[in-house]
C-alpha cells in the first residue's frame with residue numbers, strides 16, 4: 001500500500017462521493033451568530049430542513065457584550081443573537097447562549113465539551129476552525145453558502161487538500177510559547193506558505209506542547225494561508241479528552257482510543273511541501289506590521305522596508321509602517337502601548353490565563369494602559385476564578401470580563417480607539433481589525449502581561 | 464444563480480499582496496442577517512482616501528478586479544465576495560487566492576481567475592495605464608484575454624466542479640441534493656467512533 005499522510009487517511013474515511021471536489025461527510029458543525037443567519041434563511045426559503053440537527057452545536061460569541069449585559073447595545077447585533085436563538089429552536093439545534101454555563105468562543109467550547117475529537121471532520125463558518133485540528137481532526141472554516149450546504153446535507157464539496165509538514169525539532173526555550181512558535185513559523189514561511197494545504201505540525205517540540213499550546217499553533221495555521229493545521233493525536237490528546245462531558249465513556253471510550261491510536265502519517269508518507277523549524281532558535285516575538293507574518297523578536301527593531309527585495313512586499317511593508325506609525329530602526333522595547341488585550345480563540349484558555357496571571361501577580365499595569373482579560377468561555381472563567389486568577393488580574397488593574405470574541409474583532413463594542421496601540425494575544429493585526437484606525441501588535445499572553453506592566457513591549461524576564 | 468459563461472469588462476488595479484477580508488468588508492458590516500446591503504462597506508477604510516482606485520470616476524462600472532498574491536486572506540466571511548459582487552465585480556484576477564475565499568467566490572457569483580504571476584503583472588500594467596482596457600474571461604474555456612496587455616487566451620486554473628457550477632448557474636446545494644442516496648448509504652456504514660453525538 002502506498003504510504004499515506006494523516007490528512008489523507010482522515011479524508012478517505014469521510015468521502016461520500018469522489019469527484020473533482022469530493023463530497024465529504026461532516027461529523028461536527030459548529031455555528032455562531034454572525035455567519036449563519038443567511039444560511040438558515042436560505043433553507044427556509046427553499047423549504048428545506050436540517051438533515052442532522054444533532055451534528056450541529058451553536059454558541060454566541062462574536063457580538064456578545066463582555067461587560068455583563070445580556071444583550072448588546074447595538075440593535076443589529078441584538079437582532080442577530082435573537083435570529084440565532086430562533087433558528088436553533090426551530091431546527092432543534094443545541095445552543096449555548098449568553099447566560100448559559102456552556103457559552104464561549106466557538107473554538108473554545110468544542111474542545112472543552114469533548115466534542116472535538118481525533119479523526120473527525122469539523123467545519124464552522126469561521127476561519128479559525130483550524131484550532132480543532134490540534135486534536136487530529138480535519139477542521140476548517142467555510143462560507144455561509146457552505147453552511148447552508150452542511151445544514152441541508154451534512155456534507156461539503158471540497159477539493160482534497162495538499163499536504164504540508166511543518167516539523168519543529170528540538171525544544172522551545174524557557175518562556176517561549178506556542179504563540180511565539182506560530183509567529184516564528186509565519187515569519188519564516190510567510191502568510192501564504194500553506195495555501196491549498198492542511199499543515200501537519202510534528203516533531204518533538206510539537207509533541208511537548210499541551211493541548212492548549214497545540215490549539216494556539218493550529219489556530220494560526222490559517223494565517224499561514226493553510227486551510228487548516230493538525231497534530232496527530234497522542235496520550236496528551238487522550239488525557240485531555242477523557243472524562244469531558246461529551247467524550248465517549250466505557251466501552252465506547254476504549255473503542256475510540258483504539259481507533260485514535262491508528263491516526264498518524266505513515267513513516268514514509270510524502271508531503272507536498274515541507275518546512276523544518278528549530279525550536280531552539282525561536283524567541284518571544286511581536287508583530288510590527290499589518291499581517292501576522294510581519295514580526296520580530298521582542299528585543300528586535302522595526303525593520304527597514306528598503307531591505308526587502310520584492311517590490312510588492314516592500315510597498316506593503318511601507319504601507320504597514322505608515323498605518324502603524326512606526327519608523328525603521330526603532331527598538332520594539334521603546335514602543336509604548338495604550339491597550340493590552342488578553343483573549344480570543346488563540347489565547348484565552350486556562351493555561352493562557354495562568355501564564356498571564358503568573359506575570360501579573362503582585363504587579364500593576366503601567367499608568368495610562370488599559371488592560372482587558374476576556375476568558376474564552378464560561379468554563380474557563382469559572383476555573384480561573386476557582387484558582388483566584390480573577391483577583392490577580394483585577395489587583396493588577398485589568399478588567400475581568402465575560403467570555404466572547406471581544407476586542408479580537410471589535411464588533412461587540414470592545415474596540416481599540418483610532419491611533420491607539422494594542423498588545424493583543426489574538427491572531428490578526430490587519431488594518432482596522434480591532435476598530436477603525438487601531439494598531440495591533442500580536443504577542444503571547446506572557447508578553448502581553450509583561451507589556452502591560454512596563455507600558456511598552458517587554459518579556460517577563462525584563463521586569 | 465445567474466450563469467456566468469463569459470465576463471467581459473474593464474479592470475480595476477489593486478496592486479497589493481495579502482488583501483484581507485477585513486479590508487474588503489470591515490467587521491462592523493457583519494451584523495446584518497441579509498445577503499445584500501454590503502456594497503457601501505466594500506473597502507470602506509481604503510475608500511476614505513479620495514485617490515483610492517475605486518473612487519476614480521474612470522473606474523466606475525468596471526467588472527474585473529486585478530490584485531496581488533494571497534487575495535482574500537483572513538476571515539471566512541462570505542460577506543466579502545457578496546460585497547464585491549454587489550459593487551459590480553464578476554471576477555478577480557490574482558496570482559494567488561486564500562483557500563476559503565476562493566471557495567466562497569463561485570457561491571457569490573464571482574469567478575476566481577488564478578493566473579501565472581507574469582500574466583497578472585501584464586494585465587495589471589495594462590489596466591493601470593488604461594482604464595478602458597478590456598478584459599475577457601472565458602469561464603467555460605478557462606482562459607483570460609486582455610489585448611492591451613498582449614495577453615491572448617492565457618489559461619487560468621479552476622477545478623471542474625466550480626467551473627461547471629458557474630457556467631450552469633446551479634448552486635452546490637442543488638447539485639449535492641441529487642446525491643442524497645449516497646449520503647444515506649454512507650451514514651448507514653459510518654464507523655461509530657466518528658459519531659460525536661453518540
Ligand code: SF4
Pocket residue numbers: 061062105106107126128344345346404405408409426427
Ligand atoms: S476570537 Fe477572534 S478569531 Fe477567534 S472566532 Fe472570535 S473573532 Fe474569530
